[in-house]
Amino acid sequence: MSSAPSPGTSSPPSPPSNSTTTTPPPASAPPPTTPSSPPPPPSTSPPPSSPSIPSAPPPSPPGSSPPLPQPAPPAPTTPGSPPAPITPPRNPPPSSPGPPSNPSSRGGGGGGGSPGTPSSPSPSTPSSSSDGLSTGVVVGIAIGGVALLVIVTLICLLCKKKRRRDEEDAYYVPPPPPPGPKAGGPYGGHQQQQWRQQNATPPSDHVVTSLPPPPPKAPSPPRQPPPPPFMSSSGGSDYSDRPPLPPPSPGLVLGFSKSTFTYEELARATNGFSEANLLGQGGFGYVHKGVLPGGKEVAVKQLKVGSGQGEREFQAEVEIISRVHHRHLVSLVGYCIAGAKRLLVYEFVPNNNLEFHLHGEGRPTMEWSTRLKIALGSAKGLSYLHEDCNPKIIHRDIKAANILIDFKFEAKVADFGLAKIASDTNTHVSTRVMGTFGYLAPEYAASGKLTEKSDVFSFGIVLLELITGRRPVDANNVYVDDSLVDWARPLLNRASEQGDFEGLADAKMNSEYDREEMARMVACAAACVRHSARRRPRMSQVILL
Known part of the structure; x- marks a missing residue:
């Protein structure tokens, strides 16, 4: 209270100040309201208030700068009156635009003008700085987004080009296997087959070739029908003995489109390889007539175990026979690999030989x-x-x-059992002489x-x-x-x-x-x-x- 009269005595018109003091409570109420609402901002923005003081001196005379620190004490005194805090919340919305304009226009009002002056510049300076900051941030984000988009696009193009190159390098489709005849089968002869090993892969490929399913492994029947006891007059001759054939390797697939049969299927087709179905025999195997489930008649040639033909040789033979297709050559229907057994299924030619x-x-x-x-x-x-x-x-x-x-x-x-693929040279020297006397x-x-x-x-x-x-x-x-x-x-x-x-x-x-x-x-x-x-x-x- 003692600090308030001292500024009043310094100013010449002291009596008017008393008359105004009676009215100021209501008039001064709006200024406290503005400070009352600003208290939260001042607490959070003390740094901007300090720079606002140097910005205020240019428009206001130097005498007004001392009162600026003193309005801070009146602010706590004004909140002491209970009516002031209650009434201001209702009046501020309409009166708030008026007071800032009045203090700004009144240059002489020291008490009321000083609080209004800091309040008006304080919001203006943050808004301008925030606008500049937001504009810079937006521009930076836009530039960064464009740069990121360009980088992602370049990476995608490089990856796509590399993938296409890899696909072109790795993609390979082997030529399709030559068409095989529909059915075929010699009988009444005595043969054996020796073929050079042929490696037919690709890669199904395809392999895509589309490849046939691997021949199913069927268990050997409990009893194998004994071979017929007699020999035909046209029997072939073999000049050397060979050890029994090795069992087929697991997963062997022949690279051509011929049917595969199980041993049980061919045994049923030939009535258990019965002697009644025997068409011919010789030094290399037996040929039986058979009927497939669809009613197709076939000639089943079963090579003798120990005939000297291995799995690879058998595969090569069937591969070659499958390429033979001529009206005067017997056609191959399918084959069977069951353990050490090798069987070929030919078309049945009905009128003997x-x-x-x-x-x-x-x-x-x-x-x-x-x-x-x-x-x-x-x-x-x-x-x-x-x-x-x-x-x-x-x-x-x-x-x-x-x-x-x-x-x-x-x-x-018929009977390509002994057929041999000729090499590039015109002569082939065989270690085994095979044929018929x-x-x-x-x-x-x-x-x-x-x-x-x-x-x-x-x-x-x-x-x-x-x-x-x-x-x-x-x-x-x-x-x-x-x-x-x-x-x-x-x-x-x-x-x-x-x-x-x-x-x-x-x-x-x-x-x-x-x-x-x-x-x-x-x-x-x-x-x-x-x-x-x-x-x-x-x-x-x-x-x-």
């Missing part, structure tokens, strides 16, 4: 036109193997028992030297059988020591020179044949059985003779 019709007891005599038709068909099949397949295939067991006959007497060369080429039987000309020699023996009606080796005729080719060679030369076929042609035909056609077949047979392999013709030349 050439040996049966030519040498079978009680069979009617085969007409000459039929003999010529069979010779031409089998020659076309062999020519396909030698000259149209890549790599070429050497059959190695051409004989009458392996030429199957349908009801129209069309020939089908009476049909083997002399160079192959003596040294194992194998070429396609070995098949040509064997085909020449088949032509001699068609011409003479004799077997290659007649075990029943004890008076003839020579083989068919040794007996026929001098007669072939005489028939070619003199045109006399009576001593050479099959007597059962009663000379009912065309002499020109007989002369051409005799010339073909003589050329095919030459001692020198180089002088023998190709099968394509035989067809034209």
Whole structure:
């Protein structure tokens, strides 16, 4: 209270100050209200209030600067009156705009002008600074966002380019496997297969090739049907023994689209490999007739265990046979690998084979036109193997028992059990001589030297059988020591020179044949059985003779 009169006495008009003091309580009430509401801001913004003092001196005279620190004591005195704090909350909203303008316009009001002056600049300075700060922040955020977007875009482009490059480098689709024939199967022959190992992967690939499912592993049946006790007269010969076959490796998948069968399925199809279903047998296995669940007739060839053919060789053989598709070649239907067992499933040719019709007891005599038709068909099949397949295939067991006959007497060369893929060179030396006595080429039987000309020699023996009606080796005729080719060679030369076929042609035909056609077949047979392999013709030349 003592501090308040001192400023009043210093000013000249003291009486008016008393009169105003009576009125100031209500008039001064608004200023306390503004301080009362500002108390929270001053507490939080003391730093801005101190800079506001230096900013105030330029507009106000220097005399007004001393009163600025003194209004702080009146502020606590004014809140002492109870009515002031109660009334201000209602009046401030309308009166607040008025007081700031009045103190600013009144330069002489020391007590009321001094509090109003700090209140008005204090909000103005933070707003301007906050506006500048917010603008800078927005600009910075915008620039940062644009830069971040550019960086992300560049990273995405680089990743996409790298991924595309990797896909181009890694993507590979192997060529599809060559189409295989629908069905096929030789029977009545005795064969074995030796093939070089072929690695067929890719990579299913595909592998995509789309690959067939792996052959299911079925347990061996409790009893395996015993092989038939007898042997046919056209049995093949094997010159070496081999250990039993190893069991198949797990997960082996052959790389072609052929059906796989379980051993049980083929046993049911052949009635347990019964003797009644036996079609033929030899040194390399047994061939049984079977009927699949769909009613399709097949010929099932079961290789003998210990025939010397391993799993890889078997796979290579089936791979090659699946590529063979010709009207005069028997087609492959499927295969089976069960433990050490190897089975091939061929199409069933219903009318037996050439040996049966030519040498079978009680069979009617085969007409000459039929003999010529069979010779031409089998020659076309062999020519396909030698000259149209890549790599070429050497059959190695051409004989009458392996030429199957349908009801129209069309020939089908069967039993690729001994077929061999010819290498790039023209000669292959085999460590195992395989084939049938009476049909083997002399160079192959003596040294194992194998070429396609070995098949040509064997085909020449088949032509001699068609011409003479004799077997290659007649075990029943004890008076003839020579083989068919040794007996026929001098007669072939005489028939070619003199045109006399009576001593050479099959007597059962009663000379009912065309002499020109007989002369051409005799010339073909003589050329095919030459001692020198180089002088023998190709099968394509035989067809034209």
